Amino acid sequence: MKFWSYFRDHTGCTETALELAKGTTLGETHAAVLDEFPKLAGSKNSTLKAVGLKYEDDGFVLSDGDEVSFFPPVQGG
Amino acid sequence: MAKCREMGKGIGAVICFSGVVREIEGDTLITAIDYEAHEEMAHHQFGLIFDAVEKRWPVESVHVVHRIGVVPVNEPSLWVEVTAPHRAEAFDACQFVIDEMKQKVPIWKKSIPA
Numbered sequence: 001m002k003f004w005s006y007f008r009d010h011t012g013c014t015e016t017a018l019e020l021a022k023g024t025t026l027g028e029t030h031a032a033v034l035d036e037f038p039k040l041a042g043s044k045n046s047t048l049k050a051v052g053l054k055y056e057d058d059g060f061v062l063s064d065g066d067e068v069s070f071f072p073p074v075q076g077g
Numbered sequence: 078m079a080k081c082r083e084m085g086k087g088i089g090a091v092i093c094f095s096g097v098v099r100e101i102e103g104d105t106l107i108t109a110i111d112y113e114a115h116e117e118m119a120h121h122q123f124g125l126i127f128d129a130v131e132k133r134w135p136v137e138s139v140h141v142v143h144r145i146g147v148v149p150v151n152e153p154s155l156w157v158e159v160t161a162p163h164r165a166e167a168f169d170a171c172q173f174v175i176d177e178m179k180q181k182v183p184i185w186k187k188s189i190p191a
Contacts, residue, residue, distance in 0.1 A: 004115055005185035048183075053121035055181070069115060069183075076112075076143055076184030077096045077155050077175065 001033065004071035007047075010039035020062065026051065027058025029068060046073055085137055088160050090167035094175065096155035098148050106191040109149040115183040116145070126177045130159075134166040139174060143184060 002015045018032055026049055034041050049056060050069040062068070084091070098110050127139050142156040157174055161167035178184075 002115075004183065005113060006187075050115075050118060050183070053118045069118070071115070071183060072185065074179065074181065074183050075186045076114075076178050076182050 001029070001068040001070065004069060007040060007043070007071055010043075011037045024062055025058060026056050026060040026062060026068065029062060030058065030070070033070060040070070043072055047071070048073065084160055087162050088137055089162050090160065090164040092157075092159045092161075092164070092167040092171045094155070094157045094171055095153040096175075097153050098150050100150045100191075102188040105188060107150065107188045108191050109147050109189045110154065111147045111187045111189060112143070112145045112154060113185050113187070114143070114145050119143075119182050119184060122182045123178070126174055126181070129177070130170050130173060133173070134161060134170045136161040136166060136170045139170065141174065141178070143178075143182075145184070147189070 001018065003011050003013065008014055016036075018029065018036075020029060020032070030044075030047065030049060034044060040047070048071050049058075050071075051060060051062065051066050100106060102110070123141060130136055130139055137160045138158075140158045144154050148154045155175075157171055159167045159171045159174070161170065
């Protein structure tokens with residue numbers, strides 16, 4: 001999984017890999033990430049989540065090799 | 078820029094919008110904004126926005142340029158051009174592209190204080 005913007009400052013890394021059980025959802029993955037990187041907890045409700053190039057909701061079931069991105073609200077313009 | 082482009086003969090409106098970096102961000106005086114993007118996803122999300130525009134308005138074309146990296150105060154960070162038969166749909170589509178971009182396209186900014 002990858003972290004963008006100031007989430008990188010909170011995690012101290014641009015990406016990490018997690019081993020997850022088959023059938024794990026994006027929401028469960030987010031919870032696992034918050035356990036590993038507690039500094040992200042303050043942004044829990046505003047975190048945007050994408051799998052590959054698409055936004056997905058917490059119920060999305062991940063597949064082997066999926067690239068997950070976590071990032072704060074976007075700010076283009 | 079629009080003047081140099083070829084347009085269909087049914088085009089009656091060309092809207093060009095430039096978003097420019099202001100010297101005040103919140104309460105802070107800044108010299109520039111440093112933009113970062115998840116570029117591959119940004120392209121994909123812009124594509125979805127363009128598809129939505131095409132379904133909703135009879136626009137002929139939409140072009141968007143968003144700068145990434147350090148953009149100094151007074152310089153444009155965003156340029157949007159929409160061509161359409163009439164100004165109403167051109168303005169609406171332009172506004173829509175910018176509104177959607179600000180919700181969905183993964184670009185972030187970091188202000189550089191003065």
